[in-house]
Amino acid sequence: MKGLGQVFKAVTSAMIGIGKKEDLIKDFERSEKQGPWPYIIVGLIMTIVFIVIVMTVVKFAIAT
Numbered sequence: 874m875k876g877l878g879q880v881f882k883a884v885t886s887a888m889i890g891i892g893k894k895e896d897l898i899k900d901f902e903r904s905e906k907q908g909p910w911p912y913i914i915v916g917l918i919m920t921i922v923f924i925v926i927v928m929t930v931v932k933f934a935i936a937t
Contacts, residue, residue, distance in 0.1 A: 876903075876907070876911070877911070877915075879899075879900075879903065880903075880911045880912055880915050881915055881919075882896075883896065883900045883912065884912060884915045884916045884919055885919070887916075888916075888919060888920075888923075900912075
């Protein structure tokens with residue numbers, strides 16, 4: 874579970890646009906070992922969740 878937490882943290886940092894260079898280096902090293910798929914899957918899931926949240930907020934804003 875620690876690995877998934879690290880992937881989630883890396884993807885969140887990338888989506889927000891913040892992060893440390895040391896973490897970036899660790900992420901690249903980890904992706905060389907695990908492959909890019911954990912990052913791709915978590916990134917797609919987080920993007921879908923973000924879009925659903927934005928759509929829900931807009932629906933509520935339009936309804937009121």
